[in-house]
Amino acid sequence: MSALTTLTPLRDRLTRDPHVTRLAVILVLLLTFFMLVKTKNFFGIATWQSMAVQFPEFGLMALGVMLTMIIGGIDLSVVGVANMTAIGSATLMMSIAPTGSDSPQGYLAVVAAIAFSLIVGAIAGAFNGFLIAKVKIPAILVTLGTFELFTGIAVIITGGKPASGLPAQYGEIMAQRVFGIIPMPLIIFILATVVIALIMYKTAFGTKLYMLGSNETAAQFSGLKTDNLIIRTYMTSGIYAAAAGLVMLANYNSAKADYGSTYTLLAVLIVVLGGVNPNGGSGRLSGVILAVVVLQVLSSLLNTFPNISNFYRPLIWGGVLLLVIVVNQWTKKNRLSRLFGVKGNKS
Amino acid sequence: MVDNVIAVRDIGKAFAGVQALDGITLEIAPGEIHCLAGENGSGKSTLIKVMSGVHAPDTGTIELNGKTFSKLSPIEAISNGVQVIYQDFSVFPNLTVMENLALNAELAAHRTFVSWKRMRAVAEEAIAKINFTIDLDEKVGQLSVAQKQLVAISRALMSDAKLIIMDEPTTALTKREVDALFAIILDLKARGIATLFVSHKLDEVFEISERFTIIRNGKSVITCLPEELDHATFSHHMTGREFDDDHFVPEHVSEEPILETRGLGVDGAFADVDLTLRKGEILGITGLLGSGRTELALSLFGSKPADSGKILINGEVVEVGSVRAAIAHGIGYVPEDRLTEGLFLERSISSNIVISEIDSFVSKFGALDQRKADAEGQRWVDELKIATPNPANPVNTLSGGNQQRIVLAKWLATHPKILILNGPTVGVDIGSKHDIHRILRTLASEGLGVIIISDDIPEVIQNCNRVMAMNAGRIVAEIDPRTTTESELAELMSKDPSTIDGKG
Numbered sequence: 138m139s140a141l142t143t144l145t146p147l148r149d150r151l152t153r154d155p156h157v158t159r160l161a162v163i164l165v166l167l168l169t170f171f172m173l174v175k176t177k178n179f180f181g182i183a184t185w186q187s188m189a190v191q192f193p194e195f196g197l198m199a200l201g202v203m204l205t206m207i208i209g210g211i212d213l214s215v216v217g218v219a220n221m222t223a224i225g226s227a228t229l230m231m232s233i234a235p236t237g238s239d240s241p242q243g244y245l246a247v248v249a250a251i252a253f254s255l256i257v258g259a260i261a262g263a264f265n266g267f268l269i270a271k272v273k274i275p276a277i278l279v280t281l282g283t284f285e286l287f288t289g290i291a292v293i294i295t296g297g298k299p300a301s302g303l304p305a306q307y308g309e310i311m312a313q314r315v316f317g318i319i320p321m322p323l324i325i326f327i328l329a330t331v332v333i334a335l336i337m338y339k340t341a342f343g344t345k346l347y348m349l350g351s352n353e354t355a356a357q358f359s360g361l362k363t364d365n366l367i368i369r370t371y372m373t374s375g376i377y378a379a380a381a382g383l384v385m386l387a388n389y390n391s392a393k394a395d396y397g398s399t400y401t402l403l404a405v406l407i408v409v410l411g412g413v414n415p416n417g418g419s420g421r422l423s424g425v426i427l428a429v430v431v432l433q434v435l436s437s438l439l440n441t442f443p444n445i446s447n448f449y450r451p452l453i454w455g456g457v458l459l460l461v462i463v464v465n466q467w468t469k470k471n472r473l474s475r476l477f478g479v480k481g482n483k484s
Numbered sequence: 485m486v487d488n489v490i491a492v493r494d495i496g497k498a499f500a501g502v503q504a505l506d507g508i509t510l511e512i513a514p515g516e517i518h519c520l521a522g523e524n525g526s527g528k529s530t531l532i533k534v535m536s537g538v539h540a541p542d543t544g545t546i547e548l549n550g551k552t553f554s555k556l557s558p559i560e561a562i563s564n565g566v567q568v569i570y571q572d573f574s575v576f577p578n579l580t581v582m583e584n585l586a587l588n589a590e591l592a593a594h595r596t597f598v599s600w601k602r603m604r605a606v607a608e609e610a611i612a613k614i615n616f617t618i619d620l621d622e623k624v625g626q627l628s629v630a631q632k633q634l635v636a637i638s639r640a641l642m643s644d645a646k647l648i649i650m651d652e653p654t655t656a657l658t659k660r661e662v663d664a665l666f667a668i669i670l671d672l673k674a675r676g677i678a679t680l681f682v683s684h685k686l687d688e689v690f691e692i693s694e695r696f697t698i699i700r701n702g703k704s705v706i707t708c709l710p711e712e713l714d715h716a717t718f719s720h721h722m723t724g725r726e727f728d729d730d731h732f733v734p735e736h737v738s739e740e741p742i743l744e745t746r747g748l749g750v751d752g753a754f755a756d757v758d759l760t761l762r763k764g765e766i767l768g769i770t771g772l773l774g775s776g777r778t779e780l781a782l783s784l785f786g787s788k789p790a791d792s793g794k795i796l797i798n799g800e801v802v803e804v805g806s807v808r809a810a811i812a813h814g815i816g817y818v819p820e821d822r823l824t825e826g827l828f829l830e831r832s833i834s835s836n837i838v839i840s841e842i843d844s845f846v847s848k849f850g851a852l853d854q855r856k857a858d859a860e861g862q863r864w865v866d867e868l869k870i871a872t873p874n875p876a877n878p879v880n881t882l883s884g885g886n887q888q889r890i891v892l893a894k895w896l897a898t899h900p901k902i903l904i905l906n907g908p909t910v911g912v913d914i915g916s917k918h919d920i921h922r923i924l925r926t927l928a929s930e931g932l933g934v935i936i937i938s939d940d941i942p943e944v945i946q947n948c949n950r951v952m953a954m955n956a957g958r959i960v961a962e963i964d965p966r967t968t969t970e971s972e973l974a975e976l977m978s979k980d981p982s983t984i985d986g987k988g
Contacts, residue, residue: 339851339852339854340846340850340851340852341842341843341845341846341852343852344835344839344842344852345839345842347828347831347835348828348831348835348839351828351829351830351831352824352825352827352828352829354824354825355819355824355825355826355827355828356828356839357787357807358785358787358807358817358819358825358826359839359840359894360807360808360810360811360840361839362808414830418828418830418831419830
C-alpha cells in the first residue's frame with residue numbers, strides 16, 4: 138500500500154500535467170542539441186556556472202509573478218521593485234560603510250541592506266495588493282503603474298546614473314562558491330524555491346491561493362479573506378523581486394534604474410510557459426522551474442552563436458510567448474477550432 | 485397540410501458521455517404557438533441550441549424552409565428565419581435602444597460609415613412592429629426586464645423571422661407584463677410567425693399554447709394538444725412521477741427562534757422584512773427574479789450587509805457585516821448559481837468540500853495536514869453519495885446534481901446551525917433533486933434551521949412547513965403550504981407591485 142501510494146502520485150504528476158512533460162521533453166532536446174552542436178561549451182563547467190549566476194535574477198521574479206498569476210492577477214512591477222530596492226540598499230550600504238571602512242562595518246552594512254531590501258520589497262508588493270484588492274483596480278493596470286512609479290523613485294534616488302562603490306564584503310559574499318562550485322545566486326534561488334514550495338503545497342494559504350484564482354466569488358462565499366490573500370500574494374511577489382534585485386546588485390556590482398528591462402516579459406513568459414493558467418486557479422511550481430531552466434539554456438545557447446545579436450532577443454522571447462499561449466489554447470479541445478471554424482456565438 | 489417552419493427529426497446529442505438529447509422529434513407549423521416543456525436539465529436548452537445552430541447534433545436532421553440540414557450554423561439558422569430570445573436577452577446593456585436595434589442591420593450591410601439618421605429610422609420601424617413605445621436613446625441597461633425583452637423581440641423581428649424561440653420568457657415578469665407579452669405573441673401569430681415557447685410554468689403554458697411537446701431526460705415524452713392534458717398529467721409527463729402529496733412536517737420545532745430579522749432592509753432591494761426561523765423548520769421564501777429574494781439571502785449571509793433593521797441569532801442582536809461573521813454565527817449559504825458563486829471548477833472535489841474549514845487542518849506550526857483534509861473530503865463524498873471514482877478529480881467532471889451536493893457538503897462540513905439555500909435544485913436532475921430534498925428534511929429533523937429560497941413553487945410547497953412570498957422587495961404573505969395551492973402562491977408572487985404597495 139505505502140509503496141503504491143508513493144509511486145502513483147509521482148506517475149500521476151508526470152502524466153497528468155502535460156506542461157511539465159512537454160517542458161521536460163523540450164529541455165532534453167535542447168540539451169542534446171547543445172551537446173552536439175557546442176560540445177566544448179557544453180562540457181565546460183564555466184558555462185553552467187555562468188548560467189547559475191544569471192538565471193536567479195529573473196527566476197526569482199518569475200516565482201513571484203507565478204503566485205500572482207495563480208490567483209488570476211499579474212505582477213508587471215517586479216523589475217521596478219528589484220531596481221528600486223537594489224538602489225535603496227546600495228545607497229544604504231554605502232552610507233553605513235563608505236569606501237575605506239573596516240570589514241565588520243562592511244558586513245553590518247550587508248546585513249542591514251538585505252533586511253532593508255526585503256522589507257521595502259514587501260511594502261511595495263503590499264501597496265500593489267492594496268490597490269488591487271481594496272481599490273479594485275485590475276492588477277495589470279496597477280502593476281504597470283507602480284512599475285513606472287518604482288522606476289521613477291529609483292531614477293530620482295540615483296539621478297539616472299548607476300549606484301556603484303559597494304562595500305567589498307557584499308561582492309565577496311555573493312561571489313562565494315559553495316563546495317567550491319555552486320554559485321551563491323543559485324543557492325538563493327534553491328532556497329527561494331523550497332520556501333515557495335512549502336507555501337504552495339504545505340500551507341492552507343497555498344490551497345486558498347488556488348481556490349481564489351479559480352473563482353473569486355466562490356472564495357468570498359466560502360468565507361476566505363480574499364483581500365487579505367491578495368495583499369499577501371503581492372507582498373510575497375515584492376519580496377521575491379527584492380531578492381532578485383539583490384542578486385542583480387551583486388552580478389553587476391552596481392544598481393541602476395533600467396537594469397533588467399527585458400525581465401518583465403521574461404518572467405511572464407516563464408510562468409505561462411510553465412503551465413500556469415493566466416486566468417488563475419492552476420499551474421505547478423515544477424513547471425515554472427523547468428521553464429526557467431529551459432529559457433536560461435536557450436539563452437546561453439544563443440550566446441554561443443556570435444552572429445545572433447542580442448537585438449534579436451526580445452523578438453525571440455515575444456515569439457516564444459505567443460507560441461506557447463497558442464499551443465496551450467490548442468490543447469484545450471476545440472478552443473482553436475472555434476477560432477477558425479464555426480463561430481459559436483449566441484443570437 | 486402546410487409545410488412546417490422547422491422540423492427536427494430524431495435529434496441526438498451527447499456531452500461528455502451524457503446523452504442530453506435522445507431521438508427528439510419536433511415540428512412547428514407557421515403561426516403556431518408551440519410549447520416546449522420539461523424540467524430543468526431535461527434537454528430543453530440543448531434542443532434550442534441545436535435548432536438555432538449553436539450545437540451540432542450527433543444524429544438526426546433539421547428541416548428548414550424545405551431544406552434538410554444535418555447541422556446548422558447560427559448564420560444559416562438566422563437567415564432561414566429562426567430567432568432565439570434567450571433568458572438573458574443577449575442585448576448590449578451599455579448601448580442605447582437604437583444602437584441595439586439597428587447595429588445588426590448596419591453591420592450586416594457591410595457599411596463603412598455609420599449613419600445615425602438611418603439607424604434611427606430602422607429602429608423606429610422595428611419598435612413600431614410590435615406597437616412598443618420607448619425612448620430610443622435610453623441605455624438598455626437602464627430598462628426594466630420586460631422592456632429589455634421587448635427590445636430583444638423587436639430586434640428578432642427585424643430580420644424577417646419565421647420562428648421566434650423564447651427561452652423561459654416569463655421568469656422575471658409580473659402578471660401584467662406576461663399578459664402584454666402574450667398579446668404580442670398572438671399578434672405575431674396573426675402575421676404567420678410561429679413561436680416556440682419554452683417554460684415550465686403550468687398556468688402560462690395552458691393559457692397561450694396551441695400544442696405541447698414535453699421532454700424528459702432528453703427524450704420526447706408526448707406531443708399533443710392542450711385539451712388532451714390537465715395539470716396533473718402534464719406534471720406527470722414532465723417529471724415521470726406521480727405527484728404524491730408528501731408535505732414536509734417538522735418533527736421537533738424549538739420554542740425559541742434561532743434566527744429572527746426585524747425590519748431588515750437593503751436600499752433598493754428589499755425593506756421591512758420580519759422573519760423568524762426555529763430549529764427544525766424549513767422556511768420557504770419565494771418570489772420572482774428581482775423580488776429581493778436573493779438580496780435578502782445575501783444580507784443574511786453578510787455578503788450584502790443590511791442597511792436597516794436587525795438580525796437576531798438565538799435571541800441576541802448580532803452584526804452580520806461580512807461573510808466571515810455569518811459563518812462564525814453558524815450560517816451557511818448555498819448560492820444561487822453554483823458555477824459562478826459556489827464552486828472552484830478546476831480544483832479537486834475534496835478541496836472544494838473542505839475549503840471553508842481548511843484552517844482547522846493546520847497544525848500549530850502552520851503546516852496543512854493534507855491527509856486529514858482528504859479524509860474529510862472522502863467522508864462527505866461517501867455521506868452525500870457523490871458519484872465520483874476519486875475525490876481528487878476536478879469538480880467539472882461531475883454532473884449538476886453531484887456538483888450541488890459538493891456545495892452542500894462544503895457547508896455541512898462547517899457544522900452550521902442555519903442553512904440558507906438559494907435555488908437548491910436549479911439545473912439538477914430529478915433523482916438528485918429528490919435526494920437533496922431528502923437531505924434537507926433530515927437536516928431539519930436533526931435540529932438545523934433551513935431556509936429555502938426558490939421560485940420553484942412545487943419545491944417550496946412540498947418541502948417547507950411555512951412559506952413567505954416576496955414581491956417587489958417586501959414579504960407580502962406567509963402561507964401554510966398544506967392549505968395553499970401552487971396557483972394561489974404564484975398569484976401572490978406575481979401580482980403587480982402597484983396593487984400591493986398600499987399594503988406594504
